[in-house]
Amino acid sequence: MKISIRLVVSLIITVAAVVVSFSFYSVIREKERLVNDLERRTVVLAESLKETSAPLVKANSAARLNRLVKIFGDRERLKGVAVFDARGGVISVTPSLAPAVSNQIPVVVDSLTDKTPSGELMRIDGKKVYVFSMPILSDDQPIGALALFQDASYIDARLAEIWRYNLIRFLALSVFIVAVTLIVVRWSVEGPIALVARWIRDVRTGKGKPHYPAGIPKGTMLEPLISEVTFMAKSLAMARARAEEEARLRFRAESLWTAQRLKEYMLRELGGKKLFLVSNREPYMHTREGRAVKAIMPAGGLVTALDPVMRICDGVWIASGSGEADRETVDADDKLRVPPEEPAYTLKRVWLTKEEEDGYYYGFSNEGIWPLCHITHTRPTFRLEDWVKYQEVNEKFAEAVLKEIESEESPLVLIQDYHLALLPYLIKQKRPDAKVAIFWHIPWPNPEAYGICPWRQEILLGMLGADLIGFHIQIHCNNFLDTVDRFLESKIDWEQFMVVRGGHATLVRPYPISVAFENQRESAPRQDRREIRENIFKEMGFQAEFLGVGVDRIDYTKGIPERFRAIERFFEKYPQFIEKFTFVELGAPSRTHIKRYHDLISEVEELADRINWRFQAGSWKPIVFLKAQHSHRTIERFYMASDVCIVSSLHDGMNLVAKEFVAARDDGDGVLVLSQFAGASRELVDALIINPYDVEATADATYSALAMDRNDRADRMRRMRAVIRENNIYRWAGNLVTDLGRLRLSDNV
Numbered sequence: 111m112k113i114s115i116r117l118v119v120s121l122i123i124t125v126a127a128v129v130v131s132f133s134f135y136s137v138i139r140e141k142e143r144l145v146n147d148l149e150r151r152t153v154v155l156a157e158s159l160k161e162t163s164a165p166l167v168k169a170n171s172a173a174r175l176n177r178l179v180k181i182f183g184d185r186e187r188l189k190g191v192a193v194f195d196a197r198g199g200v201i202s203v204t205p206s207l208a209p210a211v212s213n214q215i216p217v218v219v220d221s222l223t224d225k226t227p228s229g230e231l232m233r234i235d236g237k238k239v240y241v242f243s244m245p246i247l248s249d250d251q252p253i254g255a256l257a258l259f260q261d262a263s264y265i266d267a268r269l270a271e272i273w274r275y276n277l278i279r280f281l282a283l284s285v286f287i288v289a290v291t292l293i294v295v296r297w298s299v300e301g302p303i304a305l306v307a308r309w310i311r312d313v314r315t316g317k318g319k320p321h322y323p324a325g326i327p328k329g330t331m332l333e334p335l336i337s338e339v340t341f342m343a344k345s346l347a348m349a350r351a352r353a354e355e356e357a358r359l360r361f362r363a364e365s366l367w368t369a370q371r372l373k374e375y376m377l378r379e380l381g382g383k384k385l386f387l388v389s390n391r392e393p394y395m396h397t398r399e400g401r402a403v404k405a406i407m408p409a410g411g412l413v414t415a416l417d418p419v420m421r422i423c424d425g426v427w428i429a430s431g432s433g434e435a436d437r438e439t440v441d442a443d444d445k446l447r448v449p450p451e452e453p454a455y456t457l458k459r460v461w462l463t464k465e466e467e468d469g470y471y472y473g474f475s476n477e478g479i480w481p482l483c484h485i486t487h488t489r490p491t492f493r494l495e496d497w498v499k500y501q502e503v504n505e506k507f508a509e510a511v512l513k514e515i516e517s518e519e520s521p522l523v524l525i526q527d528y529h530l531a532l533l534p535y536l537i538k539q540k541r542p543d544a545k546v547a548i549f550w551h552i553p554w555p556n557p558e559a560y561g562i563c564p565w566r567q568e569i570l571l572g573m574l575g576a577d578l579i580g581f582h583i584q585i586h587c588n589n590f591l592d593t594v595d596r597f598l599e600s601k602i603d604w605e606q607f608m609v610v611r612g613g614h615a616t617l618v619r620p621y622p623i624s625v626a627f628e629n630q631r632e633s634a635p636r637q638d639r640r641e642i643r644e645n646i647f648k649e650m651g652f653q654a655e656f657l658g659v660g661v662d663r664i665d666y667t668k669g670i671p672e673r674f675r676a677i678e679r680f681f682e683k684y685p686q687f688i689e690k691f692t693f694v695e696l697g698a699p700s701r702t703h704i705k706r707y708h709d710l711i712s713e714v715e716e717l718a719d720r721i722n723w724r725f726q727a728g729s730w731k732p733i734v735f736l737k738a739q740h741s742h743r744t745i746e747r748f749y750m751a752s753d754v755c756i757v758s759s760l761h762d763g764m765n766l767v768a769k770e771f772v773a774a775r776d777d778g779d780g781v782l783v784l785s786q787f788a789g790a791s792r793e794l795v796d797a798l799i800i801n802p803y804d805v806e807a808t809a810d811a812t813y814s815a816l817a818m819d820r821n822d823r824a825d826r827m828r829r830m831r832a833v834i835r836e837n838n839i840y841r842w843a844g845n846l847v848t849d850l851g852r853l854r855l856s857d858n859v
């Protein structure tokens with residue numbers, strides 16, 4: 111209310127100031143106009159009277175002058191006329207004015223002295239009168255003067271009327287402004303503030319949801335405040351959920367890994383040591399959208415898995431800066447704090463030239479090692495110039511890491527993936543006290559398949575610089591040890607799963623990567639599943655009874671064409687699902703400068719078109735291929751709304767889509783169809799496991815998923831959720847960091 115009073119008072123003062131200035135100006139102008147008009151009329155009258163009176167003055171004819179002044183007395187605004195002699199003495203005057211008109215009226219004397227007409231306003235009997243004196247000359251000498259007395263009181267009346275009118279205008283304006291201000295303040299400020307306050311209280315007390323409150327339109331001045339509070343409320347909800355989870359676990363003495371537990375554990379186990387994480391792909395890249403710069407999280411399991419870990423461990427993530435606006439957002443050290451909305455750790459960007467990116471990333475990493483490690487019948491291509499760039503870029507990363515760990519004693523360095531195979535060796539060579547691990551996110555092939563790489567020994571030597579090498583599953587560890595055994599002089603300890611070479615030991619262990627299961631619920635407040643589904647179909651412009659989803663980077667290892675062919679076969683075998691089931695593929699274009707990837711997009715599009723052409727009816731379509739970098743929020747809506755999620759990788763280290771789908775289904779429903787060639791199939795045994803090359807079996811599995819009994823679905827989902835809940839990303843990080851932290855390097859050398 112105080113604000114309203116202040117607002118109203120300031121508005122009234124402003125209006126008053128404007129009205130007074132305006133009135134003042136009008137009055138001056140009006141007065142000027144009226145006086146000028148009066149003067150003009152008086153001069154005309156005086157000129158005509160002078161013609162008559164001048165001979166009478168000259169002739170000193172007082173009687174005739176008296177008659178004249180009597181005739182001109184009291185006519186309309188002319189109050190009277192007087193005739194003066196050359197010294198200003200009254201000769202004759204209109205009788206009604208006689209008592210007030212004396213000798214030596216200053217304006218008359220002035221006109222006689224100057225021999226020019228003169229006029230001024232004066233008061234006679236308390237009334238304003240305009241007196242105009244005109245000298246009567248003979249041989250250029252004044253012989254008398256004629257004075258006209260005009261009533262000027264109407265000027266004051268007119269000016270008073272202006273003031274009065276503007277006062278009324280001011281009062282009316284003030285009442286109007288006060289009323290409008292109070293209504294606007296009530297509707298647009300006090301009302302929404304009261305609503306927001308109620309919403310904040312509900313969220314604080316756990317009665318409300320931390321998402322945009324109903325009843326407050328978007329785009330108002332409260333929106334920034336609401337989005338900040340929403341964010342705070344979400345953090346609060348997450349913290350509350352974590353605390354409840356901790357309490358529950360303490361109560362049940364369970365050993366579930368949570369974000370909080372990992373945080374405490376890191377503090378205890380590592381004495382608060384920072385973590386240095388290195389990967390090719392950065393967790394946040396800055397892109398341009400019109401004039402605005404926007405941070406996006408790139409598609410891919412690596413960043414999805416590791417960002418939650420870094421958020422709680424702090425530390426430095428060193429990665430290549432690949433966003434078009436990346437350079438604008440870093441400081442002089444090429445660093446920035448991320449995530450942008452809640453900074454928790456440091457991202458240091460390494461800059462690569464076009465040639466380096468071409469040879470190291472597209473060439474050696476993704477046309478060489480990627481197909482080498484994935485047995486998907488796409489031939490690896492090895493070029494010497496790519497290998498040279500791969501080595502140079504690994505050295506560039508090594509330089510950046512060494513600079514960061516310069517002042518750290520025995521730092522922990524966690525290297526990610528096949529882009530940086532040489533980095534462990536390059537770091538350990540300079541910093542033997544560093545504890546270095548490399549985690550390989552993709553499969554490791556058998557020695558025969560690996561053996562075709564012209565630089566097979568160099569890559570192994572680079573990796574064996576690490577103290578710890580991690581793969582997702584045991585079979586990849588076995589393949590790796592077999593490979594080392596085949597191509598290097600070394601001692602393999604099959605009991606310890608260790609390679610000893612040149613006095614340095616490297617442990618090789620499986621760490622199945624996962625998702626931050628406990629955060630799923632709070633990260634996006636759940637809408638009703640039916641509502642999400644309805645909205646999705648509304649957006650697609652048709653309806654269907656069943657919905658399926660696939661989420662992938664568009665990569666030939668993901669088995670997308672195989673999946674589409676299985677869906678085609680499904681409609682052939684089970685035509686009762688035509689017009690009832692739609693499969694949505696959320697495909698993120700990836701590595702498109704490589705021809706194989708570029709061609710794959712066309713292949714997938716053509717396949718979807720062909721199948722759609724064959725089965726579509728009315729507006730219904732069997733396959734919807736949505737090609738874009740989809741946000742986590744969009745993907746989660748599809749996870750929630752779908753009856754089935756199909757993961758048909760031809761070969762995959764882990765595949766976090768499978769785990770994300772399960773983690774998202776807190777309604778306990780939904781069926782996962784999962785490739786036996788994805789690492790996730792080792793843990794998610796309650797999925798419908800398929801061989802994606804077997805089109806018939808995949809079509810049948812899709813049918814089984816849609817026809818599955820509700821209880822069976824719920825049982826399977828419950829068991830899969832228990833597995834992921836237990837084996838979440840915090841356990842992965844906890845296990846990896848513990849093993850690395852507890853290594854005694856002195857044993858190695």
Ligand code: F6P
Pocket residue numbers: 391408409410411412413527551552663700701
């Ligand atoms: O999971 C394997 C991986 O190469 C990750 O290292 C990477 O984050 C992801 O796939 C996406 O690939 P890219 O970084 O080439 O876009």
